[in-house]
Structure formats: C-alpha cells, structure tokens
C-alpha cells in the first residue's frame with residue numbers, strides 16, 4: 001500500500017507520462033515537414049526513451065542523440081533499447097536537468113543542426129507541494145511576482161515553463177529547433193514572454209493534442225515548436241487544430257502585452273484596445289461560503305450552506321449573485337445573500353460584538369471555518385476578514401461579468417429592496433451611481449465592438465477566461481467616441497475618467 005502511494009507520488013513529482021509510440025511517430029512526421037533531419041538531438045527528460053526509439057526508427061537518423069532523465073529505472077530502460085553498434089551515437093545520462101548547464105555540460109562530439117525534442121514533466125510547483133516532492137529550479141520567485149499575486153498563488157508555475165526558459169537561454173548560441181509536448185498554458189506563457197523577456201525565438205507554431213486520448217489527462221496540451229535564432233523575434237504564432245492539419249486554424253498575435261488569441265478579428269476592433277478609464281473590481285472574497293452565503297427559504301428565513309437557520313442583524317446581509325447567474329446559465333433559484341463583516345479592506349471586526357451581537361455570536365460559533373482558511377492572504381488580518389470590500393462594493397448599481405465563462409456577457413445589477421447586489425469573487429464589475437450609467441455601460445459592453453475585442457483576446461480553455469487585466473483593456477472612451485456617444489458620459493460612481501483617454505489604436 002505505502003509502496004503504491006510512493007510510486008504515485010513519484011509519478012506526480014516527476015510529471016511522469018511516457019509518450020505512446022504512435023504519438024511520437026506522428027510528431028516526428030510533423031517535424032520532418034519543416035526541415036532537413038537534424039544531426040544532433042537532445043531529449044532533455046527522456047523517460048524510458050520513447051522519442052529516442054522513434055528517432056532511431058526513421059529512415060534518416062542523426063549522428064548523435066543525448067538523453068537526460070532523473071529517474072534511474074527509466075534511464076536504464078532507455079539505455080537498453082539502444083543498439084550500441086548502430087550508426088547513431090546515443091548517450092543517456094541519469095541527471096536532474098536543473099543541475100545541468102546545457103552550455104558546458106553536454107558531451108557533444110559534433111556541432112551540426114540541433115533538435116531538442118520530447119515531452120516535458122507535467123507538474124506544477126503547487127502539485128509538488130501537495131506531494132511533498134522536490135523538482136524544479138532553485139526556489140527563486142521564478143516569474144518575479146510580487147505582493148498579492150505571489151500570495152494568491154499566481155506564482156505557482158509549471159516545471160516545464162522553467163525547462164523551456166532554460167533550454168532557450170542556455171542553448172541560444174546553438175540556434176536549435178525546440179519541439180516539445182507541454183500544456184497549452186505553458187506554451188502561451190512562453191509566447192507571452194518572447195517580447196517581454198527578449199527570448200530569441202524567430203518562429204513559433206503550436207499543434208493541439210488530444211491529451212485525454214493519449215495520456216488520459218484532462219488538460220489542454222500541445223506540441224509546441226520554436227526556432228531559436230538571432231533574427232527578428234516572432235510576432236505571430238500559428239495554431240493547428242491537430243497534428244494532421246495542414247493549414248493553421250488561427251494566428252496568435254505576440255506583442256508587448258498579453259498574446260492575442262485571434263489576430264485577424266483583433267485587427268478589426270484594435271481601436272478599442274487600450275486602457276479602461278474606469279476601474280474594474282472583483283467581487284467579494286471570503287473563502288467561507290458554507291457560513292457566509294445564505295439561501296432564502298420560501299418562508300423568508302435564511303439558511304447557511306450547512307442547512308442551519310441563520311438569524312443575524314439584517315443590515316449585514318446583502319443580496320448576492322454568482323458567476324453562473326451573470327452568465328445566464330442558471331435556472332430559477334432561491335434568493336441568495338452574503339454576510340459582509342467589513343466595509344473596507346482591513347476594517348477591525350472586533351466591534352461587531354457590540355454593533356451586531358447576533359452576527360458576532362454566529363461568527364464565533366463557526367470560528368474554526370475562518371481560522372482554517374488556507375489562503376495566506378488572511379494571515380495577520382482581523383478575524384472574519386474579507387477581500388473585495390470598499391465603497392465600490394456598496395454601489396447601488398453595477399455592471400458585472402463572470403470570470404469563469406468563456407462567452408462574455410455583461411449584466412446590469414439593480415438593487416433589491418434598496419440593498420445593492422453584491423457579486424462573488426468569480427465575477428468582476430463596474431460600480432455605478434445611477435441606473436442610466438449602468439444601462440449605458442451594459443449596452444456598450446454587450447455591443448459588437450467589445451464582444452469582438454474580447455473574443456479575439458480570450459482563450460476559452462483558460463481556467464478564468466475573463467480577468468480583471470483583460471477588462472481593464474477595454475477603452476470605453478474610444479468606443480463611446482467612435483459611436484458619437486462621448487457626451488453621454490457622466491461622472492461615475494466617484495470616478496471621472498480616471499486616466500487621460502488613450503489615443504485609439506489603429507492598425
């Protein structure tokens with residue numbers, strides 16, 4: 001039993017999914033369509049040697065292949081498939097890739113064109129933490145995240161992301177072609193950092209892979225191929241629907257900012273891409289929905305998610321909408337409410353005992369739910385603290401959108417019985433002072449320009465297709481001006497246009 005667990009944990013730590021030979025063969029066919037066979041091949045995490053076997057099986061074989069693998073048993077199997085009398089010099093080394101300097105430590109005997117090929121470990125630093133494992137680069141803050149992003153887990157990254165960067169940087173002088181299976185999200189991160197981090201990539205292509213079929217893995221994966229060189233950096237990347245496709249299904253745009261999912265449709269509405277003059281806000285976050293979210297029964301009483309009747313001071317309970325409500329995919333459901341313990345970030349909650357004794361007693365009764373909240377953002381905060389609270393939370397009208405749904409749809413949120421509606425933390429919103437403001441915004445945001453812009457920027461397979469960063473790019477001023485509606489603008493929930501309107505972009 002414990003051995004089985006250990007093996008499972010091993011597999012997790014090393015992201016161990018050996019590539020089926022049929023997939024290896026299809027990948028090598030695609031790569032052969034690009035260039036003459038390479039004379040040198042590096043398989044950086046070669047496992048039991050499936051790619052090495054596939055390469056040795058082809059009509060034209062390279063002069064030499066180097067393989068690295070961290071697990072001794074795998075490396076031994078990989079060695080056993082190699083014919084030492086064959087025409088290719090093959091060397092398999094048991095090593096942790098992160099301990100190898102690819103500039104100096106590789107024992108090449110020739111210097112021809114280099115192909116780096118294989119399938120990288122499928123594991124994130126968070127996944128490693130869960131199994132208590134160790135793998136990956138030295139623990140620096142890999143993407144140099146700071147503050148709240150690092151706290152909330154944005155700094156969690158895929159080991160393969162670090163491997164990609166290592167391969168590109170350390171092998172840059174060799175101008176290799178690098179073609180590796182990896183998560184699509186990893187490929188996108190690398191594409192997004194070409195301009196920002198000045199990666200010497202001159203061409204990039206991506207083929208979608210059915211990871212469920214090949215690896216029984218519920219993840220979006222791809223073959224990601226880049227040419228590393230000294231020429232002009234790639235500004236686009238082709239995306240193929242599968243390994244057999246001959247024409248790309250879309251072209252990604254790579255610029256200074258985040259990558260563009262569909263460059264052609266983006267070009268038509270590029271004028272609307274800029275800086276939103278209003279600030280988008282995220283809904284309320286408490287990580288205690290069992291206690292904080294309430295459901296109204298037909299008799300008007302409120303129950304928490306544990307089914308317990310909750311009787312607290314009503315002024316601390318607000319009507320709540322969730323992402324599914326905004327996306328329009330939820331049928332009729334009972335009214336929801338949310339308990340709000342603070343009106344501003346960091347408010348002291350101690351005087352709730354005096355101001356709202358019933359609420360205080362209820363919170364105390366469920367204290368362990370709050371003290372057990374895992375996220376480190378609550379550390380050092382007052383008891384029962386929340387995030388996403390401020391003046392804007394209590395704006396009477398709002399225009400909101402779900403962050404989790406791939407088809408963007410904006411909804412106007414009107415107060416219920418004089419109480420502003422609040423949103424949960426899967427949603428974003430613009431606070432509005434009046435119904436007219438909210439109506440103008442919802443019409444503009446659900447109009448063809450904004451929807452086309454978002455459509456060209458959204459990656460539907462992302463965990464959170466709509467983000468605050470994305471919404472903050474909608475240049476409302478440019479859109480209203482283009483439609484001749486700029487004069488309809490009114491000072492807005494305490495915010496004038498908060499930035500000098502950016503000049504609309506033209507292509």
Ligand SMILES: C[S@@+](CC[C@H](N)C(=O)[O-])C[C@H]1O[C@@H](n2cnc3c(N)ncnc32)[C@H](O)[C@@H]1O
Nearest residue numbers: 014017018019045046047050070096097119121
């Ligand atoms: C997804 S599997 C793919 C194996 C092989 N490339 C293939 O395509 O069949 C990833 C491999 O990376 C190896 N690995 C994980 N971390 C490594 C590291 N730090 N250095 C070298 N190899 C590593 C694992 O043991 C595993 O064999």
